[in-house]
Amino acid sequence: MSVPSTAAELIDHILARFHETHRRELPGIVALARELEGKGAMPTLADDLDVMAKALEMHMFKEEMRLFPMMEQGGNALIVHLIDDMQAEHLDHADVVAELERRMADLGAPAGTEPDVAALRSAFSKLFDDLAQHVQLEETVLFPMFEARPAS
Numbered sequence: 337m338s339v340p341s342t343a344a345e346l347i348d349h350i351l352a353r354f355h356e357t358h359r360r361e362l363p364g365i366v367a368l369a370r371e372l373e374g375k376g377a378m379p380t381l382a383d384d385l386d387v388m389a390k391a392l393e394m395h396m397f398k399e400e401m402r403l404f405p406m407m408e409q410g411g412n413a414l415i416v417h418l419i420d421d422m423q424a425e426h427l428d429h430a431d432v433v434a435e436l437e438r439r440m441a442d443l444g445a446p447a448g449t450e451p452d453v454a455a456l457r458s459a460f461s462k463l464f465d466d467l468a469q470h471v472q473l474e475e476t477v478l479f480p481m482f483e484a485r486p487a488s
């Protein structure tokens with residue numbers, strides 16, 4: 337597809353390409369981690385993933401209910417504060433994701449679980465790549481459309 341050039345088009349793209357994809361993939365990732373935990377691989381990983389999934393859902397919900405509608409209406413004086421909040425949450429997510437990535441790298445595969453561990457690793461790495469692209473697009477293209485610029 338062509339690169340969206342208006343905020344409304346960009347928002348539609350972010351929703352379809354990233355928000356919906358995260359929502360579709362996260363439950364399966366948590367379920368697979370839960371199943372592996374039952375077979376002795378990496379205790380607490382599923383719980384920590386679940387916490388991350390819920391935090392991400394809350395973040396996307398705030399964007400969809402507050403920030404994006406404001407953007408679609410052209411922005412207002414308060415929008416920079418919401419953008420600041422979203423950027424702070426992006427930083428928090430990046431820390432959590434980096435920690436989960438480290439633990440994924442150390443994940444052992446008890447006998448018989450190798451295919452599931454490989455599937456979890458690959459689902460993880462796709463999710464994390466998507467997340468990085470998602471945040472980068474918001475921070476480098478969408479948010480700057482609404483950040484205060486000095487009058488010229």
Ligand SMILES: [Fe+2]
Binds near residue numbers: 354355396399474
């Ligand atoms: Fe987003």
Ligand SMILES: [Fe+2]
Binds near residue numbers: 395422426
């Ligand atoms: Fe975001």
